[in-house]
Amino acid sequence: MFNPNVIVPRDTSESENGETERALRLLEKMLENPVELGVGRAGRVFSLPEQSICIKQIIDGSKEFSLNNVKEEIALMAEARGAGVRVPHPMMAVQAKEGDFIVMETIDGHSIKDIWAKGIPLPPNYDHDRFWDTLERLITRLNGAGIHHRDLHEGNVMMEWTTGDPVIIDFGLSCQAFDEDDPYREVDFPRVGELHLFNRDRDQVTQLRVKMLKYLQRNRTRV
Ligand SMILES: Nc1ncnc2c1ncn2[C@@H]1O[C@H](COP(=O)(O)OP(=O)(O)OP(=O)(O)O)[C@@H](O)[C@H]1O
């Protein structure tokens, strides 16, 4: 029997709490008949047709690609959201013998990675400068709240179809740092005894922005 341990973000309101039962039922259904929305190194993301929520299932043995458990990951998403950063609305983390899951809002759009790899059209009202200026502002807000994403590659930035705006996803490697910490230095990662230096969020966004401009120049006819 499905007997999960459910954790909801601390800021979840009473009315949103009522959604938990519905989300759990959808999670059960999705496990029976999963439709894959996307996949990364640490998780697979599934949805049900016509549903506004999706499920990220953590891939077994993906520890070296993830530092946070599902509970920590939704807490960071909720913090980011509270700081005014556009991220999928986190609904709950679920730990069960069937696996570890995050239930969250489905973003109607695609990651930059999928857009590049599959030649998916850009959102109809995509405006290059607006998109990247907005993303830079989101990073300023995020970092201002002490949160550092640390994994802002093209698979972790989505373009929302209706607005043409950026959405930041995947807080599996993120941290909340205090003043005296260097948030981009992680001891004992990916393995005990090793030291990992992450790229700064701002630098990763600058690199992505340049890569997108080059992509647009190469595919001028498609824009
Ligand atoms: N809320 C969402 N709505 C729609 N699609 C999503 C959502 N979250 C993730 N995806 C899709 O699923 C893919 C994998 O999700 P995510 O980046 O969280 O996994 P990951 O394994 O942690 O990735 P990484 O390889 O960066 O570690 C994303 O690139 C995106 O295409």
Ligand SMILES: [Mg+2]
């Ligand atoms: Mg990812």
